[in-house]
Amino acid sequence: MIASIESTESARFGQSVQNANCVVMVPPKEFGFNAQTAADNEFQHQVTLDAKSVKHNAMTEFKAMVAGLRRAGIQVVEFDYPLDASETPDAVFPNNWFSTTHEGAFYTFPMACNNRQQEVRPQALIDSLTAAGRKVVAVDSLTKYLDQGAFLESTGVMVKDHVNKTIYAALSQRCEREALEDYARRIGYHRVVSFQTALPSGQPIYHTNVMMAIGEHFAVICSEVIPEYERRFVVKSLANTKQVIDITLEQVNQFCGNILQLETVNGDKVIAMSQSAFDAFTPAQKQQLSTHGKLLPFDVSTIENIGGGSVRCMLGEVFLPARVQSL
Template identity: 55%
Template sequence: MVAPIPRDTINSQATVHAANAVVMVPPIDFKFNVETSADNEFQKSLTLSDAEIRTKALNEFYGMVELLRSHGVNVTVMDYSSEQGETPDAVFPNNWFSTSITGDIYLFPMACENRRREVRSDTLVKALRESGFKAPKVHSLGDLNAPKAFLESTGVMIMDHVNSTVYAALSVRCDRDLLQQYVNRAGFKEVIYFDTRMSSGSPVYHTNVMMAVGEGFAVICDEIIEEFERRRVLNSLQKTKDVISISEEQMGQFCGNILQLQNEKGERLIAMSLSAYNAFTLEQKRVLRQHGKLVPIDVSTIETIGGGSVRCMLGENFLPR
């Protein structure tokens, strides 16, 4: 089912930027993931049992599904069992696949062993076909089972489809060579990668917690980008975007982990967590509202324990029907 990406395959990216469909995976095995906590400083433990955590997480998940559907977004819920081992972070599917309007799905090598169990292309394709989408072509990037380098999809790559540009913060989870390989093969014109350093001294683990790009706006915690690279990133964004700079404290409230979508009527929405919404200033929210209706969602349990928020829970679906 899964074939390596042919070296001569170049899929030109369409100018459609805001997806009107998403894939979500319920947190049936959700709990604090010790493996990912090694470099994810956003994860925090709670004094709750695993059963209590999963109940809260499932309630937040299905509340989010219902809310997005009520706003006219097509949501495919991809469910699977734990027969192949627990998948505590399966609620964050955007880290292992991406889709394109050309009908392709790309699968990516994950850094943590227990996250590699999430990569189930047959289950994903079946769920998409049952939701009315054409059977996609499935490609893999690198070795998915025993990778020596990692590239965690739209967790580490922020895609500006309008300008055919990919932004990426380099880290253990974002290998520069794999990044360039994907950009070349998927038909993007430019990649802008950079180094980050948080106040702890560590790089940010995923670009999508510090940065989001919409059709006409960008949210970025530029203060954690190494100074000599910061201007290059901002200059690129400011050519076509309203740029909203957030602080590291706001990043910690997941203000960078937001996603612009569109509904069945073509109306723009910006999905974000309730904590992110509350952390944005009034002026920042005013600018964001020029680019879509703000949709705050309470996922406090998931984002506290999982170290990822609303954007991480959404696998954009650009596939044709």
């Protein structure tokens, strides 16, 4: 177990507590409809496009997003990987299998579907992060929970308020409470706010980050999917320190909850989102969000429609400290 370090580590490396200034992105070279994840992801859709066209469109969207983030001043680490016999159609969503901390810890997580478990390549990613100038000082894993048939899909199922050391999580097949609380203990986060959700179908939200996002001073949430007996508590908890922007279920379907505040190399704030989300936010909501950072919309409609995830899912935050170069 890795001890949490109460420190000014983030300040030492010129990075805010809440926002990463570096992200991992994985090219969608095997992208396609994933039948395994479709069992509980109602945001996925099959299309009539042939597989070659789907991959071409997805790669075009991916490259444009990488270029746009870099222009905005975000460090992007492109993590490529060799093809093998096991296809990974959802590899473009790396935030579900790893996470990092300001103290230099690197965690891996138990994924629910077999073909998503094949995405977990810790040493290869650590090597890429090291080459990009980041330092990993400790490695830990929660994949032991696979033996119990329990899953915890990293920042897909957990939305973190790093400032207040609080994790928010919608419980589901992909978010097991015991594993969630174990992880919180490991990183020294003293509060876990877990809750139930229900879509019109009666099924829970598969990943918390499609209905909730937390920035340094704001939170986006679709409170209507939370049962009334829990809703008030969750919203009040957020409102204690954040400006709460409530979105509708219709806006969730356009991925308005799947956004991420980041920090540029110059310390400016930006909020990455899809073009679908940007178009679905009301003018008043856009105005509210723009007070917290420049809005950066990207057209990832192919990836959203077929993969059931959006811009935030494509971004694996890197909080690792910079390697100190020897003189």
